[in-house]
Protein backbone atom coordinates (compact mmCIF):
# COMPACT_ATOMS: atom_id res chain seq x y z
CA UNK A 1 0.00 0.00 0.00
CA UNK A 2 1.42 3.40 -0.91
CA UNK A 3 2.81 5.47 1.99
CA UNK A 4 0.33 8.29 1.38
CA UNK A 5 -2.44 5.84 2.25
CA UNK A 6 -4.98 8.00 4.09
CA UNK A 7 -5.70 5.26 6.62
CA UNK A 8 -2.21 5.91 8.01
CA UNK A 9 -3.19 9.44 8.98
CA UNK A 10 -5.64 10.75 11.51
CA UNK A 11 -8.84 12.44 10.42
CA UNK A 12 -7.46 15.71 11.69
CA UNK A 13 -4.32 15.36 9.60
CA UNK A 14 -6.55 14.64 6.61
CA UNK A 15 -8.64 17.71 7.37
CA UNK A 16 -11.72 15.48 7.53
CA UNK A 17 -13.53 16.32 10.75
CA UNK A 18 -16.93 17.12 9.20
CA UNK A 19 -19.44 14.37 8.33
CA UNK A 20 -19.36 15.06 4.60
CA UNK A 21 -15.57 14.85 4.41
CA UNK A 22 -15.56 11.66 6.49
CA UNK A 23 -18.18 9.99 4.30
CA UNK A 24 -16.09 10.90 1.28
CA UNK A 25 -13.01 9.20 2.76
CA UNK A 26 -14.97 5.97 3.20
CA UNK A 27 -16.34 6.21 -0.32
CA UNK A 28 -12.79 6.48 -1.60
CA UNK A 29 -11.85 3.34 0.33
CA UNK A 30 -14.71 1.44 -1.30
CA UNK A 31 -13.60 2.58 -4.70
CA UNK A 32 -10.08 1.46 -3.94
CA UNK A 33 -11.23 -1.95 -2.77
CA UNK A 34 -13.32 -2.42 -5.90
CA UNK A 35 -10.34 -1.55 -8.07
CA UNK A 36 -8.11 -3.98 -6.21
CA UNK A 37 -10.69 -6.74 -6.48
CA UNK A 38 -11.18 -6.07 -10.16
CA UNK A 39 -7.47 -6.43 -10.70
CA UNK A 40 -7.39 -9.56 -8.56
CA UNK A 41 -10.21 -11.17 -10.51
CA UNK A 42 -8.15 -10.78 -13.63
CA UNK A 43 -4.67 -11.44 -12.32
CA UNK A 44 -5.56 -13.56 -9.34
CA UNK A 45 -4.39 -12.94 -5.79
CA UNK A 46 -7.66 -11.94 -4.20
CA UNK A 47 -6.40 -13.55 -0.97
CA UNK A 48 -3.71 -10.87 -0.87
CA UNK A 49 -6.45 -8.30 -1.13
CA UNK A 50 -8.28 -9.94 1.73
CA UNK A 51 -5.16 -10.02 3.89
CA UNK A 52 -4.43 -6.36 3.39
CA UNK A 53 -7.98 -5.31 4.18
CA UNK A 54 -9.36 -7.58 6.88
CA UNK A 55 -6.56 -10.00 7.69
CA UNK A 56 -4.45 -10.00 10.80
CA UNK A 57 -1.98 -7.25 11.73
CA UNK A 58 -1.48 -4.07 9.72
CA UNK A 59 -4.71 -3.99 7.72
CA UNK A 60 -6.97 -1.27 6.47
CA UNK A 61 -9.63 -2.38 8.93
CA UNK A 62 -7.25 -2.06 11.90
CA UNK A 63 -5.77 1.24 10.74
CA UNK A 64 -9.21 2.76 10.28
CA UNK A 65 -10.04 1.68 13.84
CA UNK A 66 -6.90 3.15 15.39
CA UNK A 67 -6.21 6.18 13.17
CA UNK A 68 -9.74 7.26 12.37
CA UNK A 69 -12.24 5.96 14.93
CA UNK A 70 -10.11 6.39 18.02
CA UNK A 71 -8.85 9.85 17.18
CA UNK A 72 -12.13 11.16 15.75
CA UNK A 73 -13.52 14.35 17.32
CA UNK A 74 -16.17 13.48 19.92
CA UNK A 75 -19.13 14.70 17.88
CA UNK A 76 -18.33 12.51 14.83
CA UNK A 77 -16.86 9.45 16.52
CA UNK A 78 -20.06 7.41 16.34
CA UNK A 79 -20.41 8.28 12.68
CA UNK A 80 -16.85 7.14 11.94
CA UNK A 81 -17.44 3.96 13.93
CA UNK A 82 -20.56 3.10 11.87
CA UNK A 83 -18.86 3.98 8.61
CA UNK A 84 -16.09 1.55 9.51
CA UNK A 85 -18.54 -1.25 10.30
CA UNK A 86 -20.24 -0.69 6.96
CA UNK A 87 -16.90 -0.72 5.22
CA UNK A 88 -15.94 -4.04 6.77
CA UNK A 89 -19.25 -5.54 5.83
CA UNK A 90 -18.67 -4.24 2.34
CA UNK A 91 -15.23 -5.84 2.24
CA UNK A 92 -16.53 -9.12 3.59
CA UNK A 93 -19.30 -9.34 1.01
CA UNK A 94 -16.84 -8.68 -1.81
CA UNK A 95 -14.49 -11.29 -0.43
CA UNK A 96 -17.29 -13.81 0.05
CA UNK A 97 -18.40 -13.61 -3.55
CA UNK A 98 -14.81 -14.10 -4.71
CA UNK A 99 -14.92 -17.69 -3.39
CA UNK A 100 -17.00 -20.65 -4.48
CA UNK A 101 -19.83 -21.95 -2.33
CA UNK A 102 -17.83 -25.08 -1.84
CA UNK A 103 -14.87 -23.10 -0.51
CA UNK A 104 -17.27 -21.31 1.76
CA UNK A 105 -18.58 -24.60 3.07
CA UNK A 106 -22.14 -24.48 1.69
CA UNK A 107 -23.40 -27.89 0.71
CA UNK A 108 -27.18 -27.99 1.24
CA UNK A 109 -29.80 -25.93 -0.65
CA UNK A 110 -31.51 -24.86 2.61
CA UNK A 111 -28.48 -22.83 3.58
CA UNK A 112 -28.62 -20.83 0.37
CA UNK A 113 -31.64 -18.52 0.89
CA UNK A 114 -30.34 -17.22 4.26
CA UNK A 115 -27.00 -16.48 2.61
CA UNK A 116 -28.74 -14.40 -0.04
CA UNK A 117 -30.90 -12.80 2.63
CA UNK A 118 -27.75 -11.63 4.36
CA UNK A 119 -26.42 -10.21 1.10
CA UNK A 120 -29.70 -8.50 0.39
CA UNK A 121 -29.75 -6.96 3.86
CA UNK A 122 -26.17 -5.70 3.46
CA UNK A 123 -27.05 -4.24 0.10
CA UNK A 124 -30.09 -2.44 1.57
CA UNK A 125 -27.97 -0.95 4.32
CA UNK A 126 -25.34 0.21 1.88
CA UNK A 127 -27.88 1.83 -0.43
CA UNK A 128 -29.66 3.55 2.40
CA UNK A 129 -26.36 5.18 3.36
CA UNK A 130 -25.96 6.65 -0.13
CA UNK A 131 -26.79 10.34 0.11
CA UNK A 132 -25.80 11.54 -3.33
CA UNK A 133 -25.31 10.38 -6.88
CA UNK A 134 -21.60 9.82 -6.33
CA UNK A 135 -22.18 7.32 -3.49
CA UNK A 136 -24.90 5.68 -5.49
CA UNK A 137 -22.72 5.42 -8.57
CA UNK A 138 -20.01 3.66 -6.56
CA UNK A 139 -22.51 1.16 -5.11
CA UNK A 140 -24.09 0.56 -8.51
CA UNK A 141 -20.71 -0.42 -9.98
CA UNK A 142 -19.98 -2.58 -6.97
CA UNK A 143 -23.23 -4.50 -7.22
CA UNK A 144 -24.19 -4.60 -10.89
CA UNK A 145 -20.86 -3.74 -12.55
CA UNK A 146 -20.52 -6.14 -15.44
CA UNK A 147 -16.91 -7.17 -14.87
CA UNK A 148 -16.59 -7.42 -11.12
CA UNK A 149 -19.89 -6.39 -9.59
CA UNK A 150 -21.23 -8.59 -6.80
CA UNK A 151 -23.93 -10.04 -9.07
CA UNK A 152 -21.40 -10.96 -11.75
CA UNK A 153 -19.11 -12.49 -9.15
CA UNK A 154 -21.98 -14.56 -7.73
CA UNK A 155 -22.77 -15.78 -11.22
CA UNK A 156 -19.14 -16.65 -11.90
CA UNK A 157 -18.09 -17.97 -8.50
CA UNK A 158 -21.28 -19.34 -6.97
CA UNK A 159 -23.67 -20.24 -9.76
CA UNK A 160 -21.45 -21.60 -12.53
CA UNK A 161 -19.30 -23.94 -10.42
CA UNK A 162 -22.21 -25.02 -8.14
CA UNK A 163 -23.05 -28.68 -8.00
CA UNK A 164 -26.46 -29.68 -9.41
CA UNK A 165 -28.27 -29.80 -6.02
CA UNK A 166 -27.42 -26.20 -5.29
CA UNK A 167 -27.58 -24.71 -8.77
CA UNK A 168 -31.38 -24.40 -8.95
CA UNK A 169 -31.69 -22.64 -5.61
CA UNK A 170 -28.72 -20.43 -6.28
CA UNK A 171 -30.18 -19.49 -9.68
CA UNK A 172 -33.57 -18.64 -8.17
CA UNK A 173 -32.07 -16.67 -5.31
CA UNK A 174 -29.71 -14.84 -7.62
CA UNK A 175 -32.60 -13.78 -9.86
CA UNK A 176 -34.53 -12.53 -6.83
CA UNK A 177 -31.49 -10.60 -5.62
CA UNK A 178 -30.89 -9.18 -9.10
CA UNK A 179 -34.46 -7.89 -9.34
CA UNK A 180 -34.26 -6.48 -5.84
CA UNK A 181 -30.92 -4.77 -6.45
CA UNK A 182 -32.07 -3.20 -9.71
CA UNK A 183 -35.38 -1.88 -8.41
CA UNK A 184 -33.79 -0.60 -5.21
CA UNK A 185 -31.06 1.22 -7.12
CA UNK A 186 -33.72 2.83 -9.32
CA UNK A 187 -35.82 3.92 -6.35
CA UNK A 188 -32.84 5.26 -4.43
CA UNK A 189 -31.70 7.16 -7.48
CA UNK A 190 -35.01 9.02 -7.56
CA UNK A 191 -34.75 9.74 -3.83
CA UNK A 192 -31.24 11.09 -4.13
CA UNK A 193 -32.20 13.29 -7.07
CA UNK A 194 -35.15 14.84 -5.29
CA UNK A 195 -32.97 15.25 -2.20
CA UNK A 196 -30.47 17.18 -4.34
CA UNK A 197 -33.24 19.30 -5.81
CA UNK A 198 -34.61 20.11 -2.41
CA UNK A 199 -31.10 20.95 -1.27
CA UNK A 200 -30.63 23.28 -4.22
CA UNK A 201 -33.92 25.06 -3.71
CA UNK A 202 -33.13 25.39 -0.01
CA UNK A 203 -29.95 27.17 -1.04
CA UNK A 204 -31.97 29.61 -3.18
CA UNK A 205 -34.60 30.18 -0.57
CA UNK A 206 -34.50 33.49 1.27
CA UNK A 207 -34.24 32.88 4.97
CA UNK A 208 -36.28 35.66 6.51
CA UNK A 209 -35.15 34.72 9.98
CA UNK A 210 -31.58 35.80 9.24
CA UNK A 211 -30.66 39.16 10.62
CA UNK A 212 -29.48 40.58 7.28
CA UNK A 213 -26.72 42.94 6.29
CA UNK A 214 -26.92 46.46 7.64
CA UNK A 215 -25.83 49.01 5.09
CA UNK A 216 -25.34 52.39 6.69
CA UNK A 217 -27.18 54.97 4.62
CA UNK A 218 -25.23 57.93 5.95
CA UNK A 219 -26.50 61.33 7.03
CA UNK A 220 -26.32 64.89 5.87
CA UNK A 221 -22.95 66.55 6.20
CA UNK A 222 -22.81 68.80 9.25
CA UNK A 223 -22.56 71.87 7.01
CA UNK A 224 -25.74 70.85 5.23
CA UNK A 225 -27.43 70.25 8.60
CA UNK A 226 -26.46 73.72 9.82
CA UNK A 227 -27.70 75.23 6.56
CA UNK A 228 -31.07 73.60 7.15
CA UNK A 229 -31.16 74.69 10.77
CA UNK A 230 -30.55 78.29 9.77
CA UNK A 231 -32.97 78.13 6.85
CA UNK A 232 -35.69 76.85 9.19
CA UNK A 233 -35.14 79.76 11.56
CA UNK A 234 -35.48 82.29 8.76
CA UNK A 235 -38.41 80.45 7.17
CA UNK A 236 -40.24 80.92 10.45
CA UNK A 237 -40.03 84.70 10.09
CA UNK A 238 -41.03 84.93 6.45
CA UNK A 239 -37.77 84.58 4.52
CA UNK A 240 -37.46 82.35 1.47
CA UNK A 241 -34.40 80.73 -0.13
CA UNK A 242 -32.82 81.83 -3.39
CA UNK A 243 -29.60 80.69 -4.96
CA UNK A 244 -27.07 82.15 -7.37
CA UNK A 245 -24.09 81.08 -9.46
CA UNK A 246 -20.71 80.29 -7.93
CA UNK A 247 -19.01 81.67 -11.04
CA UNK A 248 -19.71 85.40 -11.15
CA UNK A 249 -18.89 88.48 -13.11
CA UNK A 250 -16.93 91.27 -11.38
CA UNK A 251 -20.02 93.41 -11.86
CA UNK A 252 -22.19 91.31 -9.53
CA UNK A 253 -19.42 90.34 -7.16
CA UNK A 254 -18.04 93.90 -6.81
CA UNK A 255 -19.27 96.85 -8.84
CA UNK A 256 -23.00 96.55 -8.24
CA UNK A 257 -22.20 96.13 -4.56
CA UNK A 258 -20.63 99.54 -4.61
CA UNK A 259 -17.06 98.19 -4.86
CA UNK A 260 -15.48 99.95 -7.84
CA UNK A 261 -12.49 98.48 -9.59
CA UNK A 262 -9.66 99.99 -7.58
CA UNK A 263 -11.39 100.01 -4.23
CA UNK A 264 -8.96 98.74 -1.56
CA UNK A 265 -11.54 96.39 -0.04
CA UNK A 266 -11.04 94.17 -3.08
CA UNK A 267 -7.64 93.29 -1.63
CA UNK A 268 -9.39 91.33 1.13
CA UNK A 269 -11.45 89.48 -1.38
CA UNK A 270 -8.77 88.34 -3.74
CA UNK A 271 -10.05 85.24 -5.46
CA UNK A 272 -9.81 82.85 -8.36
CA UNK A 273 -10.31 84.26 -11.85
CA UNK A 274 -11.19 81.85 -14.60
CA UNK A 275 -8.92 81.31 -17.57
CA UNK A 276 -11.28 81.84 -20.47
CA UNK A 277 -10.93 80.84 -24.10
CA UNK A 278 -9.68 83.67 -26.36
CA UNK A 279 -12.47 86.01 -27.41
CA UNK A 280 -14.88 84.82 -24.69
CA UNK A 281 -16.64 87.61 -22.80
CA UNK A 282 -15.07 87.99 -19.39
CA UNK A 283 -13.61 88.18 -16.94
CA UNK A 284 -15.25 85.63 -14.65
CA UNK A 285 -14.37 84.75 -11.09
CA UNK A 286 -15.36 82.43 -8.27
CA UNK A 287 -17.62 84.53 -6.06
CA UNK A 288 -15.99 85.77 -2.87
CA UNK A 289 -19.25 86.07 -1.00
CA UNK A 290 -22.96 85.39 -1.48
CA UNK A 291 -23.72 89.13 -1.67
CA UNK A 292 -23.91 89.20 -5.51
CA UNK A 293 -27.18 87.29 -5.12
CA UNK A 294 -28.57 90.38 -3.36
CA UNK A 295 -28.18 92.21 -6.67
CA UNK A 296 -29.49 89.34 -8.77
CA UNK A 297 -32.55 89.06 -6.53
CA UNK A 298 -33.35 92.76 -6.50
CA UNK A 299 -32.97 92.92 -10.28
CA UNK A 300 -35.70 90.34 -10.59
CA UNK A 301 -38.04 91.24 -7.73
CA UNK A 302 -39.77 94.32 -6.42
CA UNK A 303 -39.94 95.02 -2.68
CA UNK A 304 -40.84 93.55 -0.30
CA UNK A 305 -37.84 91.24 -0.57
CA UNK A 306 -36.99 88.82 2.21
CA UNK A 307 -34.53 86.16 1.11
CA UNK A 308 -31.65 84.08 2.36
CA UNK A 309 -28.96 82.71 0.07
CA UNK A 310 -27.05 79.60 1.12
CA UNK A 311 -23.98 78.67 -0.91
CA UNK A 312 -20.28 78.17 -1.42
CA UNK A 313 -17.82 81.05 -1.67
CA UNK A 314 -14.12 81.18 -2.56
CA UNK A 315 -11.16 83.23 -1.44
CA UNK A 316 -7.44 82.91 -2.03
CA UNK A 317 -6.79 81.95 1.58
CA UNK A 318 -4.16 79.48 2.67
CA UNK A 319 -5.72 76.57 4.51
CA UNK A 320 -5.29 76.53 8.28
CA UNK A 321 -7.50 75.77 11.26
CA UNK A 322 -9.77 78.74 10.52
CA UNK A 323 -9.23 79.36 6.81
CA UNK A 324 -10.21 77.47 3.70
CA UNK A 325 -10.17 78.58 0.06
CA UNK A 326 -13.78 77.43 -0.11
CA UNK A 327 -16.33 77.88 2.63
CA UNK A 328 -20.04 78.49 3.07
CA UNK A 329 -22.18 81.51 3.69
CA UNK A 330 -25.80 82.37 4.11
CA UNK A 331 -26.61 85.80 2.82
CA UNK A 332 -29.69 87.55 4.12
CA UNK A 333 -31.52 90.46 2.53
CA UNK A 334 -34.69 92.24 3.63
CA UNK A 335 -35.88 95.31 1.69
CA UNK A 336 -39.25 96.97 2.16
CA UNK A 337 -40.88 100.33 2.42
CA UNK A 338 -40.07 101.05 6.05
CA UNK A 339 -37.51 98.69 7.48
CA UNK A 340 -35.65 100.21 10.39
CA UNK A 341 -32.40 99.55 12.19
CA UNK A 342 -34.55 98.05 14.98
CA UNK A 343 -36.04 95.51 12.60
CA UNK A 344 -32.49 94.69 11.60
CA UNK A 345 -31.01 94.12 15.07
CA UNK A 346 -34.21 92.44 16.28
CA UNK A 347 -34.07 89.96 13.43
CA UNK A 348 -30.41 89.17 14.04
CA UNK A 349 -30.96 88.86 17.78
CA UNK A 350 -33.88 86.48 17.15
CA UNK A 351 -31.80 84.35 14.82
CA UNK A 352 -28.77 84.14 17.13
CA UNK A 353 -30.93 83.19 20.11
CA UNK A 354 -32.74 80.54 18.07
CA UNK A 355 -29.46 79.12 16.90
CA UNK A 356 -27.37 79.24 20.09
CA UNK A 357 -30.11 79.26 22.73
CA UNK A 358 -32.17 81.87 24.55
CA UNK A 359 -29.47 82.54 27.13
CA UNK A 360 -26.97 84.14 24.74
CA UNK A 361 -26.68 87.87 24.29
CA UNK A 362 -25.83 89.73 21.12
CA UNK A 363 -24.11 93.00 20.46
CA UNK A 364 -22.93 94.87 17.40
CA UNK A 365 -19.94 97.01 16.70
CA UNK A 366 -19.33 99.48 13.91
CA UNK A 367 -17.67 97.98 10.88
CA UNK A 368 -17.28 98.70 7.21
CA UNK A 369 -18.68 97.16 4.04
CA UNK A 370 -19.07 99.20 0.85
CA UNK A 371 -22.60 97.88 0.30
CA UNK A 372 -24.02 98.58 3.78
CA UNK A 373 -24.33 101.81 5.67
CA UNK A 374 -24.11 101.75 8.58
CA UNK A 375 -22.17 98.49 8.71
CA UNK A 376 -21.78 96.40 11.79
CA UNK A 377 -20.13 93.28 13.08
CA UNK A 378 -22.39 91.10 15.23
CA UNK A 379 -20.97 89.34 18.26
CA UNK A 380 -22.50 86.67 20.48
CA UNK A 381 -21.72 86.27 24.16
CA UNK A 382 -19.12 83.50 24.34
CA UNK A 383 -20.89 80.16 24.06
CA UNK A 384 -17.99 78.38 25.77
CA UNK A 385 -17.67 80.39 28.99
CA UNK A 386 -21.25 81.62 29.12
CA UNK A 387 -20.13 85.17 28.42
CA UNK A 388 -17.99 85.40 31.57
CA UNK A 389 -14.58 85.38 29.93
CA UNK A 390 -13.52 82.83 32.53
CA UNK A 391 -13.10 79.15 31.72
CA UNK A 392 -14.52 76.40 33.96
CA UNK A 393 -10.98 75.76 35.21
CA UNK A 394 -10.89 79.29 36.54
CA UNK A 395 -8.44 80.67 33.99
CA UNK A 396 -9.14 82.89 31.02
CA UNK A 397 -11.52 81.39 28.46
CA UNK A 398 -9.36 80.33 25.52
CA UNK A 399 -12.18 80.66 22.99
CA UNK A 400 -13.05 84.32 23.54
CA UNK A 401 -9.63 85.09 25.00
CA UNK A 402 -11.31 86.51 28.06
CA UNK A 403 -13.29 89.09 26.10
CA UNK A 404 -16.62 87.29 26.79
CA UNK A 405 -17.67 87.90 23.18
CA UNK A 406 -17.23 86.00 19.96
CA UNK A 407 -17.31 87.69 16.58
CA UNK A 408 -20.11 86.20 14.48
CA UNK A 409 -20.65 87.92 11.12
CA UNK A 410 -20.92 91.15 9.20
CA UNK A 411 -24.14 92.95 8.42
CA UNK A 412 -25.65 96.37 7.97
CA UNK A 413 -28.38 98.50 6.45
CA UNK A 414 -28.29 98.30 2.66
CA UNK A 415 -26.29 101.24 1.32
CA UNK A 416 -28.64 103.46 -0.76
CA UNK A 417 -25.98 103.47 -3.48
CA UNK A 418 -26.73 99.77 -4.08
CA UNK A 419 -30.39 100.55 -4.87
CA UNK A 420 -29.13 102.65 -7.75
CA UNK A 421 -27.76 99.52 -9.43
CA UNK A 422 -31.11 97.70 -9.29
CA UNK A 423 -33.49 100.56 -9.99
CA UNK A 424 -35.00 100.69 -6.51
CA UNK A 425 -35.94 104.15 -5.26
CA UNK A 426 -33.71 104.83 -2.22
CA UNK A 427 -36.23 107.39 -1.05
CA UNK A 428 -38.97 104.76 -0.77
CA UNK A 429 -37.22 101.61 0.35
CA UNK A 430 -34.84 100.58 3.08
CA UNK A 431 -33.46 97.29 4.26
CA UNK A 432 -30.73 95.27 5.85
CA UNK A 433 -28.33 92.56 4.80
CA UNK A 434 -26.07 90.10 6.54
CA UNK A 435 -23.54 87.46 5.55
CA UNK A 436 -23.13 84.53 7.91
CA UNK A 437 -20.13 82.23 7.66
CA UNK A 438 -21.65 78.78 8.11
CA UNK A 439 -18.48 76.85 8.77
CA UNK A 440 -17.56 79.24 11.56
CA UNK A 441 -21.01 79.00 13.10
CA UNK A 442 -20.95 75.20 12.94
CA UNK A 443 -17.53 75.17 14.58
CA UNK A 444 -18.77 77.39 17.40
CA UNK A 445 -21.97 75.47 17.98
CA UNK A 446 -20.45 71.98 17.80
CA UNK A 447 -17.07 72.75 19.35
CA UNK A 448 -14.98 71.92 16.27
CA UNK A 449 -11.60 73.60 16.25
CA UNK A 450 -10.39 72.87 12.72
CA UNK A 451 -12.35 73.97 9.66
CA UNK A 452 -10.41 71.45 7.55
CA UNK A 453 -12.29 68.62 9.28
CA UNK A 454 -15.36 69.56 7.24
CA UNK A 455 -13.62 68.92 3.94
CA UNK A 456 -11.38 65.94 4.69
CA UNK A 457 -14.35 63.57 4.44
CA UNK A 458 -13.22 61.34 7.28
CA UNK A 459 -16.31 59.34 8.20
CA UNK A 460 -15.05 59.00 11.76
CA UNK A 461 -15.58 62.75 12.03
CA UNK A 462 -18.67 63.06 9.86
CA UNK A 463 -20.35 60.11 11.57
CA UNK A 464 -20.38 62.03 14.86
CA UNK A 465 -23.17 64.24 13.57
CA UNK A 466 -25.98 61.88 12.63
Ligand code: PHE
Nearest residue numbers: 289291410411412433434435
Ligand atom coordinates in the same frame (compact mmCIF):
# COMPACT_ATOMS: atom_id res chain seq x y z
N1 PHE B 1 -20.40 89.81 2.10
C1 PHE B 1 -19.73 90.10 3.32
C2 PHE B 1 -18.54 89.14 3.48
O1 PHE B 1 -18.51 88.15 2.89
C3 PHE B 1 -20.65 89.93 4.51
C4 PHE B 1 -21.80 90.89 4.48
C5 PHE B 1 -22.94 90.47 3.85
C6 PHE B 1 -21.71 92.05 5.10
C7 PHE B 1 -24.04 91.34 3.86
C8 PHE B 1 -22.77 92.94 5.11
C9 PHE B 1 -23.95 92.56 4.48
O2 PHE B 1 -17.65 89.40 4.25
